[in-house]
Amino acid sequence: MTAAETREDKKRIRKIIHIDLDAFFCAVEELLDPSLAGKAFAVGGAAGERGVISSCSYPARRFGVHSAMPTGQALRLCPELILVHGHYAEYQKASRKTMEILEDMTPLVEQISIDEAFLDMTDLPESGRVIALYIQSMVKTKVGLPCSLGVASNKLVAKIANNRGKSENRTGSPPCAIKVIPPSEEAAFLAPLPVDELWGIGPKTAAHLNKLGITTIGDLAAQADAWLDTHFGDYGHSLSRHARGIDHREVVNFHDTKSISNEVTFSQDVHDEQELHATLRRLSDKVGSRLREDRFLASTVRIKIRWPDFSTFTRQVTLDEPFDQDSIIFEAALGLFNGIWQKDQPVRLLGVGAGNLQAFAVQMNLWETRSDRERRLLKAVDEIRDRFGKDVIQRGTRLTKKSTPKE
Numbered sequence: 001m002t003a004a005e006t007r008e009d010k011k012r013i014r015k016i017i018h019i020d021l022d023a024f025f026c027a028v029e030e031l032l033d034p035s036l037a038g039k040a041f042a043v044g045g046a047a048g049e050r051g052v053i054s055s056c057s058y059p060a061r062r063f064g065v066h067s068a069m070p071t072g073q074a075l076r077l078c079p080e081l082i083l084v085h086g087h088y089a090e091y092q093k094a095s096r097k098t099m100e101i102l103e104d105m106t107p108l109v110e111q112i113s114i115d116e117a118f119l120d121m122t123d124l125p126e127s128g129r130v131i132a133l134y135i136q137s138m139v140k141t142k143v144g145l146p147c148s149l150g151v152a153s154n155k156l157v158a159k160i161a162n163n164r165g166k167s168e169n170r171t172g173s174p175p176c177a178i179k180v181i182p183p184s185e186e187a188a189f190l191a192p193l194p195v196d197e198l199w200g201i202g203p204k205t206a207a208h209l210n211k212l213g214i215t216t217i218g219d220l221a222a223q224a225d226a227w228l229d230t231h232f233g234d235y236g237h238s239l240s241r242h243a244r245g246i247d248h249r250e251v252v253n254f255h256d257t258k259s260i261s262n263e264v265t266f267s268q269d270v271h272d273e274q275e276l277h278a279t280l281r282r283l284s285d286k287v288g289s290r291l292r293e294d295r296f297l298a299s300t301v302r303i304k305i306r307w308p309d310f311s312t313f314t315r316q317v318t319l320d321e322p323f324d325q326d327s328i329i330f331e332a333a334l335g336l337f338n339g340i341w342q343k344d345q346p347v348r349l350l351g352v353g354a355g356n357l358q359a360f361a362v363q364m365n366l367w368e369t370r371s372d373r374e375r376r377l378l379k380a381v382d383e384i385r386d387r388f389g390k391d392v393i394q395r396g397t398r399l400t401k402k403s404t405p406k407e
């Protein structure tokens with residue numbers, strides 16, 4: 001482990017959750033036809049059509065049936081297997097409903113397949129296990145589906161924890177597993193597992209590693225740099241980091257229509273408080289402008305800070321009234337910033353975002369605006385920006401300066 005990695009690990013212990021719906025297609029089919037519950041059934045092509053199984057119920061799995069298996073073979077293993085034609089529009093609907101529950105809890109939701117997502121819950125004070133239990137019960141009561149969750153300090157370990165949790169709960173019914181790996185126990189958790197359970201190691205790499213005598217993740221973690229170089233080059237070093245349970249990848253919300261954000265990477269690290277505040281204000285103004293342009297109201301303000309060693313923090317706050325005003329965004333962003341920045345600490349990147357967006361029209365009559373005057377003023381400001389360019393009007397500290405640095 002390098003010195004930078006040690007520093008980064010100490011600075012920031014994240015709470016990352018991987019959620020996976022249990023036998024998703026089959027669970028939805030059971031909602032559509034409750035008589036399927038407890039039976040060995042599968043969604044997939046009929047035997048005569050040389051189809052394959054796309055999802056099978058837990059009772060079917062006890063016979064050795066699994067997804068991607070040819071239907072004929074599945075029927076030989078389990079002659080009473082009931083074959084169901086898939087209802088894909090229903091799966092999409094159930095997936096969307098589940099993701100909406102998650103997005104209500106945090107804007108940091110990264111959906112990685114129809115029934116899987118990563119969540120960054122670092123900002124919630126509750127323990128990972130409590131959050132996971134809460135999500136599990138919400139998804140069960142609101143969508144009617146069982147799910148399993150892995151909790152760890154990073155995506156890699158959370159995902160593997162979830163896989164392990166599920167396979168440790170093989171009972172013929174949905175596992176509904178929750179497996180938590182406490183911070184600093186990542187490497188110890190991974191060490192005894194077969195090396196092909198390391199996320200990203202395909203069958204080819206696994207076979208190659210086995211030939212070299214590496215069978216567990218711990219074996220891989222124990223290899224020296226020179227060995228990694230010889231056999232895998234640069235890729236070896238990232239494999240080794242993963243084998244030791246280190247993964248700095250962020251949870252990224254790809255379909256980011258649910259949030260609007262702006263960030264700036266400084267050409268030289270900035271430690272001057274005034275300049276940092278002015279940057280926050282400028283970024284807040286831009287976010288506000290975008291919200292109004294796209295006719296959204298937001299409920300959550302988020303900031304992102306990157307230190308010179310590239311470690312990155314995000315903090316967010318949800319306000320009790322929807323907003324689109326620059327000053328509200330700035331005040332919230334400044335509060336978040338002051339919560340983590342220490343005087344003279346150099347900053348490499350600053351970002352401000354607004355999340356939990358809703359269309360402006362929906363909410364317009366529902367809340368008493370505390371700042372109609374400000375709204376009119378901002379409308380005028382936006383019109384001027386439209387006509388003369390975005391940098392013409394800057395507030396506060398930037399107001400008197402003639403030019404501002406470009407991002």
Ligand SMILES: [Mg+2]
Binds near residue numbers: 022
């Ligand atoms: Mg699943």
